[in-house]
Amino acid sequence: MKILVTGGAGYIGSVLVPELLAAGHEVTVVDNFMYKQASLGHVCAHPKFDLVRGDVRIENVMKPLIAQADAIIPLAAYVGAPLCARDPVGASSTNHDAIEMMLRHVSQEQRIVMPTTNSAYGTGDENNYCDENSPLKPISLYAIEKVKVEQMLLQHPNAISFRLATVFGMSPRMRIDLLVNDFTYRAVNDRFIVLFEAHFKRNYIHVRDVVRAFIHGFDNFETMRGQIYNMGLSSANISKLELCQRIALQVPDFTFLEAPLGKDPDQRNYIVSNEKVEATGYRTAYTLDDGIRELIKGYQMLKNTQYGNV
Template identity: 60%
Template sequence: MSQNILITGGAGYLGSILVPRLLELGHKVTVLDNFMFGQDSLNAVAANPNFKVERGDCRNESTMKSLVKMADTVIPLAALVGAPLCSRDEIGTVTTNRDAVVMLTKLLSKNQKILMPITNSGYGIGESGKFCTEESPLRPISLYGRSKVEAEEAVLAHGSAISFRLATVFGFAPRMRLDLLVNDFVYRAVKDRALVLFESHFKRNYIHIRDVTKAFVHGLEHFDSMSGEAYNVGLSDANLSKWELCERIQKQVPGFTFLEAPIGEDPDKRDYIVSNDKIEATGYTPDHSLDQGIAELIKGYTMISNSKFSNV
């Protein structure tokens, strides 16, 4: 059944893949975005009569009031994403990542649905050899992680909502992000043929951007049975350390060299392995492997070479 879907931050990395897919499925999609990165990621859908776009700020209550009136479902993608960007603008992080979402929940009726993406960096430092499940304690370390965890609390308290705890996303998109771990490492392998690692033993989970879109579509289609819960979204065969990730990249980029040096630290302290059993039990399965994503990125980086595609 066709829905009216409002997506804040819909011109960003996730939205640039999600919006065209929802339109393809026959939904009516309205995007609110401030276009802070000057992106033109939704140009290809401008001709679609089911697509509407507003330039504005998701923190503006009057703007949001007028937009939510006709929405069956809201997907709040608008956020300052990643620990480095969030530490640079702490006020913007709290007001966008948390406060705007809290306001949204107060504007919506209980019949209006929310599909919320957060980050599984909320798990912080995991226990060695023990999978993080949705029942594991949330111990975010960075402001980014804390703001998203607090937003999840508000969304789940709304009742008619699903929260997706996303693994580290990778893959090519019209609004590209070069600062995400896999995207960054493949870029450096292709362009520099060398990479210096810190905390190379730290493990995390990964997921392709198109499989994130698939999770949102799955949530729309199975909302009644999934509502009120949080779900990890990642590749169950891709709980890898940074060193192991580089080994996978090296198989596709001959001559890529990497080494360890004590030169930095992860502001999120992400070091955990994640179980995706809960969402897989609902019938969701990812379509894109890590190796396929690496191959895709290699092709993409043949076409671009520009730091404007980073958030920081």
């Protein structure tokens, strides 16, 4: 297929694009490179790869690119609550308005596989349990916009929504701010962390398993289209305290303390069922321990010394 990937130079996209090319697809990426990343240099030699430096919010840029595609993976977004809170106008125009504009220009035959977020669950029921039928209680602007977009997306007859768990693992466009990545970075470099509301749980998934999910969606599109699927690692519905304990197995001198007072600004707390996507034959390939091991190696390369003297 000819696949258009918006935001394809980002954290997920820079892992996804090489895999789509390896599967034989023609891939066009549109990205504004807002993080000054050069994360797709390793695929520029591929004859089926094309790259457009552009903004997904500009209709004149997107309309011809959409028209040429058999399928679209819209990754371009302001991702995460802190970034959206800092620039709410940019967040809404990218996360909502650009998707609305894209949906005006896609045909009924074109396929869309889109990441949304399981952070939309906010807090689960009395058991903190959530499946695809659970009520949505988005807390952050990011989650609120993703809920609106998912509702629009499912009006399209050829769309799949993957509600992603919190992603972890190394990527050419690295994000150290994601929770597993962040805690592992602190363990490796600071050896210390203070936890607020350490019992809060959430679900996690390796970035390469997210990529495998997109490919699985295309491979099984006729049976999966028109549906929402939670996409997470079923063995990783764990609390922040349990996450730190898992990291400490590989970083033995990592110390973590629970703060007796104070609140986490991120009030998400839920256990997510991934049974629906597993019933389609999808299985994750990377464990949480695999990801922590990978990150420890990766952080030998990444040192956040931009504002330090050593």
